[in-house]
Amino acid sequence: MPERPDLTGPLLAWFDAHARDLPWRAADRTGWGVLVSEVMLQQTPVARVLPVWQEWMRRWPRPSDLAAAGPGEAVRAWGRLGYPRRALRLVAAAEVIRDEHGDEVPADAETLRALPGIGEYTAAAVAAFAFGRREVVVDTNVRRVEARAVSGPALPAPSYSAAERRLATELLPADRERSVRWNAATMELGALVCTARAPRCGECPLQDRCAWVAAGSPPHDGPPRRGQRWEGTDRQARGRIVQALRETDGTLTREQALAASGAPEPQAERCLLGLLTDGLVEQDEAGGFTLPQ
Template identity: 60%
Template sequence: MPAADDVTAVDRHTDLHEPVLAWFDVHARDLPWRSPRCSAWGVLVSEIMLQQTPVVRVLPRWRAWLARWPAPADLAAADTAEVLTAWDRLGYPRRALRLKEAAQAIVDRHDGQVPADPQALRALPGIGEYTAAAVASFAFGIPETVVDTNVRRVIARAVTGIGLPGASLTRAEMRLAQALMPARTDRANRWNAAVMELGALVCTARAPRCDHCPLRERCAWRAAGSPAAQTPARRQAWAGTDRQVRGAIMAAVRADGSVDREGLAAAVAKTGRLGSHRPAPAQWDRALAGLLDDGLLTDQDGRLTFPR
């Protein structure tokens, strides 16, 4: 049960469901993983790919991935080097390794079928609370409460009246999100998707389109005068970081199949992925050591390759 203060907040906002769901009926993007024909595996793949990666970049990779590996058993049997190559420029390539491990676990534990049980989903490698809840809700119609950054932002503004949520999901936030779920299962699952979409398209972090929001007349944040967020939106640094160098190294190996360790800088330069950045020797060493430690690259007698 939600705490008393959470219940009070929900009592004041029982009129949120209808406008959000009606807005979603009109404005929801036509995404392939939302299709009733999409498999649970397709939903799982989409959720992994969409972590910290925008939809526009995910769409072509998701389609190619499902065409190549339409079921968990297909990915489980795939060569790791092939998987990392297919991940292409989605970023955070450890997700590709975790997805392959999850596929193998699905084959080993669940006869090759993505499990519907949320606890079984959480037990898969690389599957956290959010992903398990999202797959249960969107693939199987089990009304788990799905709370990502977009959902947190909509609830923070519309219900609690603050500009942005804190850096980490709190228990109070989770209780409130659970309490806001519609009672009917079908509406609860659609609510999950609708609030997420509202945060992605309208209630954005830096430039919310309040005039287009279905909650503009009910939003506690607007009623309070849209006060500045106490927690400013964080911009993820990229240029000049180890992440940029790691990505460039991966791109060089992806392009050539293998790269001589001594000629790494020259191979990376050919990709153009570093722009004007020129890493110091210590950064090259640090980035390469991280890729080797993460199992994303192997060193075969001085040749850097993807693992097999």
């Protein structure tokens, strides 16, 4: 088998020159700030996350601050980031960090995974980016970069596979500091250059050693990747109800909540019930609806 070309050197040099100046990468970053950023960045672009993250860290610089504020304030401050259950997970994690870890975010991935709502990726990312641990950190951007550069397809398989994990582990530099930079650099390259729809191969530091480029940049030949529809979905209707509750100081009646959804009544009823089940909305004794207390 031919020796794999060096990817680490060119990629880290590119990252040193092109990395975005983000506050959760700053020298004074905290474990809590990195954890909040990683949860917010799930399926949400940096430009939308940045102002919300800054406001959260101003209001709640420690896990105990968020835990004291409670889920209602967290959902209200979540704004339009989408998937507001992430706000509830952060509150639950903050409570455990306050009560069981002395208000300090754990540094190792195994302990982080035991926190409510923290999965494998988030635990590895926080351990790496907040505490400099050598961890395999793989998100959608990393999967795409490593698939193209090493394996050759235009896009990775829909689901993360054991083969991809083995490849990511093999590519991770043995040196701890370089491994952290490799993780961040690979994510950055996927976000800024090696994008899914319009990769800018001419700007890529790996262009001359990329298996996909060497193969002629063949188009994706797997199942079509369909964009997520938004208009008319339950996600849109649920988001409208939550937004209406954010914008009121009191409660909404059932009729007001259903109307706020902008959806037909059966769909609106289903969405309101789902919000209640998920803990994003509560019903008081008088029958009104509020954000969780």
